[in-house]
Amino acid sequence: MATYTYPAIVYRQRDTAQQLFCVFSARVGEVQLWSTVDRLTPENKGGVQRERKDARVDAIGDFFKADDRNTIPTSIIIAIPRASLKFGGVDEKDITTQPVPVEIEIDVPDGQAAPGLIIDGQHRTYGIAKYDSKVPVNVVAIVGAGDDEVAFQFIVINNKVSKVSPDHIKALKLEYSDANLDSRLTRSARMRSSGAPAYLEQIDTQDDSPFKGMLKWPRNEVDPKRSIPLNAFEMALMHIASKRLDQVGEAEVSSSDFVVRFFLEMWKRVKSSWPTLWDDPSSRLLKKVGVVCMSQYLVDTLVTWSLSPFVQIDLTDLNQMGDVVTEVLKQQEIAFWTSEWDATSLDTKSGREWVVDSLARIQFNKSKNLPWNKNVSLSPGKKDPAAD
Known part of the structure; x- marks a missing residue:
């Protein structure tokens, strides 16, 4: 049997509470050894947690990597059966609303499942552990909670989450310099102290962004190719x-x-499939119409494919989603983006619909082994899109 020992504080939040609160710190890798996630699935209707989302796990790692000052003070909330936790030298009936320092022991019998159930913080747990399993985290253990109490706490906790208001964020500027606070918020939380999102900054500066340095900002206008409107x-x-x-x-x-x-x-x-378009000055893909229309076409196609009863696609799994994008692009034609289009002004709703419809037609042609530009409105020689 494995035993994990921690100094802790234990108390009842209310005299009428049946369960105890136990507060302590543990390395996140150890937390994973004595706790697990009980997910709600068709096969496990008693589970409370939602499915793991790799995007959220990766975001936690990125948060730690963004700035070596970044920490996550929010506690991991874990339900632990009373029988799996021992309080050194303290009788449970003597525990009141007055916090008591104790040494706790969490037992994990050989061959048995981990006793702890993570109620809140599964993505924090996975994400921090993926970054560094030795990082300590704050833990609030609910000791002696039954299944109904675990489900209740999960619902309450996950429906009470609220964002920090812009006014509150602005107030922080009274204590921190604008430059330092904005810089850290941009790197770590993709926002500014004004409350405004900083995603355009991320798209323009992130090392692996396909559009790094290509947004139409004064700092990028030295190179004419880098002229995509915000x-x-x-x-x-x-x-x-x-x-x-x-x-x-x-x-x-x-x-x-x-x-x-x-x-x-x-x-x-898209860039890995068609890298030459990033160096071709005639490419319309890296213009406003290309970014908007290709994004719309890809997203709509991904959603349609994910709804097919014959294919299982989880669009929240970004690696899986990316693989599907690669497959979708096999039914597109790179030459479309460097062809001499008949239309000259496409920065309108009808113009963008025109481009998206052409992409859909190319997909149809490719799937039927037809010439890619058959009945494609924007291909050379087509003066009237309605002529088909």
Whole structure:
């Protein structure tokens, strides 16, 4: 039997509470040895946790890597059966609302499942452990909670999460210099002290971004190729967000963070499939119409494919999503983006629909082994899109 020992504080939050609260620190790798996640699935209807999302796990690691001052004070909340935890020298009936320092022991019998159940913080646990399993985390153990209490706490905790208001963030500027606070918030939380998102900064500066240095900002205008308007990215991100791909948000990873990760991973696959378009000055892919329309086409296609009863695709798994993007691009044609299009002004709703419809037609042609430009409105020689 494995035994894990920690100095802790134990108390009842209310005299009427049946369960105890036990507060202590443990290295996250050890937490994973004596606790587990009981997920709600069709086969496990008694589970309370949602499925693990790799995007959220990766975001925690990125948060730690972004700045060596970054820490996560939020506690991991874990339910532990009374029989699996011992209080050294303290009788449970004597524990009141007055905190008592104790040494606790958590027992994990050989061949048995870990006794602890993570109620809140599964992604923090996985993410921090992936970064460094020796990092200590704050733990609040609910000792002696039954199944009903565990389910109740999960629902209450995960429905009470609220974002910090912009006014509150602005107030922090009274104590910190603007430059230092904004810099850290941008790197670590993708936001500014004004409360505004900093995702465009991320797209423009992140080392692995396909659009690094290509946004139309004064600092980038030295190179004429780097001239993609900011609203192209805003429109693309809004379209992704409108699909609600990441249905459930958590405090440490905002849904907007997922959206920008989704966007970057999607376009990384486009660049790896068509790298020459990044160096071709005639490429329309890296113009506003290309970023907006290709993003819309890819997202809509991904959603359609994910709804097929014949294919299991989890669009919150960014690695899997990226692999599907690569497959979708096999039904597209790189030459489309360097062809001499008949239309000259496409920065309108009808113009963008025109481009997306052409992409859909190319997909159809490729799937049927037809010439890619058959009945494609924007291919050379087509003066009237309605002529087909």
